[in-house]
Amino acid sequence: MFEDLTKGLNDPQREAVLHTEGPLMIIAGAGSGKTRVLTQRTAHLIKKGINPFSILLLTFTNKAAGEMRERIEKVVGHDARAIWMGTFHSVFAKILRFEAKSLGFTSDFSIYDTDDSKSLLKSIIKERGLDDKVYKPNVVFNRISGAKNRLVSADAYLADPIIQADDAAARLPEIGRLYKLYVDRCFKANAMDFDDLLFNTNILFRDFPDVLNKYQHKFKYVMVDEFQDTNVSQYLITRKLAAIHENICVVGDDAQSIYAFRGANIQNILNFEKDYPGLTTIRLEQNYRSTKTIVEAANSVIARNKRQLRKEVYTENESGQLIEVIKAASDVEEGRLVATSLFEEKLNNGLINSDFAVLYRTNSQSRAFEESLRKLNIKYRIVGGLSFYQRREIKDLLAYLRFTINQNDEEAFKRIINLPKRGIGDQTVAKIAVTAAEQNVTVWDVVANIQHYNAGRSASAIEGFSDLIKSFKLMIDKKDAYEVASHVAKASGILKELYEDKTVEGLSRYENVQELLNSIKQFVDNQDNEDKSLGAFLQTVSLLTNADESDEDGDNDRVTLMTIHQAKGLEYKVVYIVGLEEDLFPSQMMLQSSDDLEEERRLFYVAITRAEKRLYLTYAETRYQYGRLKPCEPSRFMDEIDGKYIHLSRAAARRMAEMQRSTERPTPAAFLRNVASKAAQNGGSQEKRTPPTRSATPQSTHVPSPDFRASDPRKLASGQRVEHQKFGYGTVKLISNDQNGAKAVIQFDNQGEKTLLLGFAKLRIVE
DNA sequence: ACGAGTGCAGTTTTT
DNA sequence: CTGCACTCGT
Numbered sequence: 001m002f003e004d005l006t007k008g009l010n011d012p013q014r015e016a017v018l019h020t021e022g023p024l025m026i027i028a029g030a031g032s033g034k035t036r037v038l039t040q041r042t043a044h045l046i047k048k049g050i051n052p053f054s055i056l057l058l059t060f061t062n063k064a065a066g067e068m069r070e071r072i073e074k075v076v077g078h079d080a081r082a083i084w085m086g087t088f089h090s091v092f093a094k095i096l097r098f099e100a101k102s103l104g105f106t107s108d109f110s111i112y113d114t115d116d117s118k119s120l121l122k123s124i125i126k127e128r129g130l131d132d133k134v135y136k137p138n139v140v141f142n143r144i145s146g147a148k149n150r151l152v153s154a155d156a157y158l159a160d161p162i163i164q165a166d167d168a169a170a171r172l173p174e175i176g177r178l179y180k181l182y183v184d185r186c187f188k189a190n191a192m193d194f195d196d197l198l199f200n201t202n203i204l205f206r207d208f209p210d211v212l213n214k215y216q217h218k219f220k221y222v223m224v225d226e227f228q229d230t231n232v233s234q235y236l237i238t239r240k241l242a243a244i245h246e247n248i249c250v251v252g253d254d255a256q257s258i259y260a261f262r263g264a265n266i267q268n269i270l271n272f273e274k275d276y277p278g279l280t281t282i283r284l285e286q287n288y289r290s291t292k293t294i295v296e297a298a299n300s301v302i303a304r305n306k307r308q309l310r311k312e313v314y315t316e317n318e319s320g321q322l323i324e325v326i327k328a329a330s331d332v333e334e335g336r337l338v339a340t341s342l343f344e345e346k347l348n349n350g351l352i353n354s355d356f357a358v359l360y361r362t363n364s365q366s367r368a369f370e371e372s373l374r375k376l377n378i379k380y381r382i383v384g385g386l387s388f389y390q391r392r393e394i395k396d397l398l399a400y401l402r403f404t405i406n407q408n409d410e411e412a413f414k415r416i417i418n419l420p421k422r423g424i425g426d427q428t429v430a431k432i433a434v435t436a437a438e439q440n441v442t443v444w445d446v447v448a449n450i451q452h453y454n455a456g457r458s459a460s461a462i463e464g465f466s467d468l469i470k471s472f473k474l475m476i477d478k479k480d481a482y483e484v485a486s487h488v489a490k491a492s493g494i495l496k497e498l499y500e501d502k503t504v505e506g507l508s509r510y511e512n513v514q515e516l517l518n519s520i521k522q523f524v525d526n527q528d529n530e531d532k533s534l535g536a537f538l539q540t541v542s543l544l545t546n547a548d549e550s551d552e553d554g555d556n557d558r559v560t561l562m563t564i565h566q567a568k569g570l571e572y573k574v575v576y577i578v579g580l581e582e583d584l585f586p587s588q589m590m591l592q593s594s595d596d597l598e599e600e601r602r603l604f605y606v607a608i609t610r611a612e613k614r615l616y617l618t619y620a621e622t623r624y625q626y627g628r629l630k631p632c633e634p635s636r637f638m639d640e641i642d643g644k645y646i647h648l649s650r651a652a653a654r655r656m657a658e659m660q661r662s663t664e665r666p667t668p669a670a671f672l673r674n675v676a677s678k679a680a681q682n683g684g685s686q687e688k689r690t691p692p693t694r695s696a697t698p699q700s701t702h703v704p705s706p707d708f709r710a711s712d713p714r715k716l717a718s719g720q721r722v723e724h725q726k727f728g729y730g731t732v733k734l735i736s737n738d739q740n741g742a743k744a745v746i747q748f749d750n751q752g753e754k755t756l757l758l759g760f761a762k763l764r765i766v767e
Numbered sequence: 768a769c770g771a772g773t774g775c776a777g778t779t780t781t782t
Numbered sequence: 783c784t785g786c787a788c789t790c791g792t
Contacts, residue, residue: 060782061782087782088782089782090782113782114781114782133776194781194782195782197782198782258780259780259781259782261779261780261781262780262781262782361779361780362778362779362780363778363779363780364778384781418768421768421769423768423769424768425768425769426768427768428768457768458768543782563779563780563781564780565779565780565781566780566781587779587780588779589778589779589780590779590780593779603780624783625778625783626777626778626783626784627783627784628783768792769791769792770790770791770792771789771790771791771792772788772789772790772791773787773788773789773790774786774787774788774789775785775786775787775788776784776785776786776787777784777785777786778784
């Protein structure tokens with residue numbers, strides 16, 4: 001009967017599809033056909049006669065949900081639309097809208113993004129008279145977020161002696177108080193942040209058993225994709241929901257857990273067996289995606305991790321080619337070598353742009369690749385970076401819309417009260433806030449009734465603003481989201497201001513706003529959306545992610561540039577993992593803050609297993625950081641990967657050979673370090689010659705740092721001599737000071753021409 | 768109230 | 783190099 005659904009599946013895959021009753025854990029190795037199993041399993045449930053309304057499928061991105069829905073729809077047709085599907089955040093935001101009243105929110109509550117949260121925290125920190133350089137909003141936010149993800153409330157936070165001792169030791173004893181104030185302010189603003197969506201769902205289910213009961217009966221089948229990346233808060237929600245039927249199916253791979261930094265708990269997957277004694281565990285260990293070389297190389301990397309479930313990923317695919325290592329002199333050269341290699345791959349193997357991905361650890365690494373790809377006329381797209389919805393002009397318009405819906409939204413208010421400039425300055429805003437606090441009313445109450453207060457010069461401007469918002473409010477029940485939004489864009493003056501800005505930037509801002517309006521139009525025209533109100537649009541828009549952004553229509557044949565985190569779940573024929581340098585990947589931050597090399601290694605594992613046919617690993621010997629060139633060492637990951645799967649690219653091998661021919665010659669990195677230490681000595685002696693003006697403060701004692709940035713030639717004594725040194729494949733010259741500072745020239749043997757900036761100095765690469 | 772000019776700190780990954 | 787916060791003059 002279900003043969004059509006399980007055709008072509010291997011045994012464990014078939015078992016996973018057909019096992020529908022009772023708790024099930026699917027440990028799915030990379031490339032083991034996990035998504036296929038999940039879609040077939042869901043289709044199977046529906047074909048069995050299960051009401052799609054009673055199936056809940058939680059995915060990692062909304063895009064993944066959309067794609068999965070499409071695939072299910074192909075099997076079961078229209079029924080697929082009724083499945084509850086989406087990210088934890090979007091699904092439970094929806095439920096919280098329904099149940100908002102129970103928690104004292106209204107269904108119009110705003111969702112604060114990370115910027116809103118940090119900005120609110122900053123206000124609170126300042127209001128309390130604390131120094132925001134000590135209480136950095138970033139740090140405070142992370143502490144609060146971490147607590148929420150562990151379901152520690154503000155009161156529990158303050159009452160916990162261990163946490164308090166921690167904060168005291170970090171000399172940040174006020175964090176608990178700030179947490180409490182922050183929660184209060186969010187509540188007053190009728191707003192929830194990302195973590196609240198999960199935290200409050202837990203509260204809702206804890207304090208309102210009848211509500212919980214309703215959803216427990218509704219969702220007879222619960223599935224969680226990417227289970228290894230759920231946090232405690234998310235896990236508890238699913239466990240509660242599945243408590244009656246216990247038809248809970250989680251799919252994950254502990255080796256691919258890469259979101260510990262945001263509270264994901266690998267322990268969830270390890271504890272699942274304890275929580276469900278009757279658990280069936282199915283392992284999908286056959287990889288269908290990658291060549292044997294790639295699978296085994298990935299295994300050799302992950303094998304170094306101690307904390308992991310036993311699992312053996314194998315493949316019956318062919319061995320394929322060895323992994324190539326490309327070594328570049330600088331990040332710019334890295335970009336060029338990757339682009340060239342990509343070009344050759346295309347040519348030799350008949351591949352198209354969309355077969356390729358360039359994966360990096362940090363978003364800022366994308367630039368070199370953009371430039372080099374552009375030079376070779378290879379189309380690319382960048383995933384992430386500054387997301388569309390994070391752009392200033394977009395956030396501005398959205399703030400107007402948010403405030404129109406929810407006048408308690410303090411962060412939206414701060415954004416728009418004087419935008420465009422209407423003569424309401426900081427002083428006035430502060431006065432309004434104080435008045436509101438004194439009268440124990442909201443800011444909007446003051447603004448809307450400004451005639452009753454003594455507002456001085458700004459009175460008419462404030463009244464103008466309040467009339468504007470009032471006129472918007474009148475529209476929201478009568479008009480659809482698009483009509484309201486386009487009216488707001490015009491009447492607020494946002495569109496006009498951008499239109500009058502004739503700079504390139506202003507033009508693109510104007511286009512972005514138009515694009516936002518277009519997307520609202522699409523939302524309204526979409527037959528699937530029953531509720532076409534502005535409020536309905538806002539709730540979907542706040543939870544969109546980078547990965548959800550619509551692929552630009554038209555030319556989809558593009559090379560993909562993205563961080564490894566965003567590559568999760570994707571696959572490409574050819575993958576370049578770039579920037580494999582110590583402190584960059586593995587990230588210095590990660591190792592300092594949590595000492596978690598294992599998570600970085602899992603990240604490397606994820607990156608490797610994205611590749612189907614061919615994998616390149618690249619690193620540079622020097623790299624720009626804060627506009628300065630700094631020497632880099634190859635990453636420890638280069639040593640950790642089993643050497644028998646690797647060989648050097650021809651270009652790299654040639655260069656290595658040249659370098660060996662001149663063994664005494666240092667690498668460019670070593671030379672720059674040498675220059676650095678000399679400069680540091682110079683700077684140091686100069687520092688000492690300067691007579692201490694006041695007293696010998698500790699700051700004035702310059703400690704020469706081995707770091708290259710110490711070689712800032714503005715600190716060099718004038719008359720610095722020209723130095724040059726031969727290295728493997730070129731010459732570096734450091735030329736004496738002129739008015740512009742020192743100049744370094746690297747002359748490569750036998751290559752083209754480029755100019756680099758060495759922070760203080762021009763580093764001219766003559767190729 | 769607001770623009771221009773200066774100085775300083777910061778950069779991991781994301782729902 | 784960038785973004786921001788702060789100062790100063792209008």
